[in-house]
Amino acid sequence: MQHDEVIWQVIRHNHCSFMAKITTGIFCRNPYNVTGICNRSSCPLANSRYATIRDHEGIFYLYMKTIERSHMPNKLWERVKLPRNYEKALEIIDKHMMYWPKFLVHKTKQRLTKMTQIRIRMRKLALKTREKIMTTPRKEKKREARREEKAEKAAVLDKSIEKELLERLKRGVYGDIYNFPVKEYNKVLDMDGLQAASEDEEEPEIEYVEGYEELEEEDDMEDFGGLAIEEAGEDDDNVGMEEEEEETVGIARKRERKDSALALRKLEKDEPEAKSKKKARVLVEVEHEDMDERQTAVQ
Numbered sequence: 216m217q218h219d220e221v222i223w224q225v226i227r228h229n230h231c232s233f234m235a236k237i238t239t240g241i242f243c244r245n246p247y248n249v250t251g252i253c254n255r256s257s258c259p260l261a262n263s264r265y266a267t268i269r270d271h272e273g274i275f276y277l278y279m280k281t282i283e284r285s286h287m288p289n290k291l292w293e294r295v296k297l298p299r300n301y302e303k304a305l306e307i308i309d310k311h312m313m314y315w316p317k318f319l320v321h322k323t324k325q326r327l328t329k330m331t332q333i334r335i336r337m338r339k340l341a342l343k344t345r346e347k348i349m350t351t352p353r354k355e356k357k358r359e360a361r362r363e364e365k366a367e368k369a370a371v372l373d374k375s376i377e378k379e380l381l382e383r384l385k386r387g388v389y390g391d392i393y394n395f396p397v398k399e400y401n402k403v404l405d406m407d408g409l410q411a412a413s414e415d416e417e418e419p420e421i422e423y424v425e426g427y428e429e430l431e432e433e434d435d436m437e438d439f440g441g442l443a444i445e446e447a448g449e450d451d452d453n454v455g456m457e458e459e460e461e462e463t464v465g466i467a468r469k470r471e472r473k474d475s476a477l478a479l480r481k482l483e484k485d486e487p488e489a490k491s492k493k494k495a496r497v498l499v500e501v502e503h504e505d506m507d508e509r510q511t512a513v514q
């Protein structure tokens with residue numbers, strides 16, 4: 216038979232593995248203790264009739280122990296599941312502990328209230344975003360810094376080696392003996408192709424607008440005006456014939472310019488590729504009639 220008083224005397228004065236003595240008092244680490252304090256009324260070992268509430272993965276259970284099951288330790292505690300509603304849980308406690316001591320009923324309800332408040336507080340904290348401070352050891356920082364330095368040195372070395380090899384290949388140091396790596400070789404070919412394409416870009420074609428020939432005629436007249444003045448200065452005897460000579464020369468020049476413009480257009484149509492690389496030059500030849508023949512004709 217279980218004798219509660221004898222068990223309490225042994226636990227209290229000799230030894231208890233669940234007892235924790237600190238400066239503020241004596242506490243109990245037994246998970247079935249309803250208050251957490253080590254005293255006669257709260258000890259789950261020294262009371263043959265006992266009740267408490269425990270939490271299993273967010274679900275509350277009412278545990279009850281009676282003297283009738285003391286001979287079966289594996290079936291000593293009876294477990295009743297409590298609903299999540301606080302009021303309904305209190306009703307179930309009152310139903311199952313109707314004739315129990317008022318002290319145990321009160322402490323059980325008090326434990327249920329505390330555990331419900333803890334669950335509500337945990338939900339609020341889980342929904343609230345909080346900053347998490349992460350620390351990194353000093354050794355890891357030093358190791359990462361050393362790795363970065365080594366990687367930078369290796370990258371610079373690889374680039375310098377690549378440049379040196381490309382220069383040697385261009386100079387023909389290795390000749391036909393060297394085995395070209397495929398990736399680098401294709402890369403160099405692509406770079407050379409891009410450079411050649413940029414050099415061979417076609418020049419913009421000339422578009423002829425209405426009035427373009429008239430502008431050219433005015434520019435040409437300004438260019439050739441000096442020649443007419445020089446010729447007039449050389450022939451002092453023919454000062455009176457300058458106006459007639461300018462008219463005849465102007466008509467000849469207009470004809471020659473028209474012919475040259477037509478020839479230029481034909482060249483642009485026939486040879487577009489040659490025009491893109493080099494601009495076609497047009498030589499304008501001006502024929503001057505002998506001054507003696509003109510004088511005789513005028514006389």
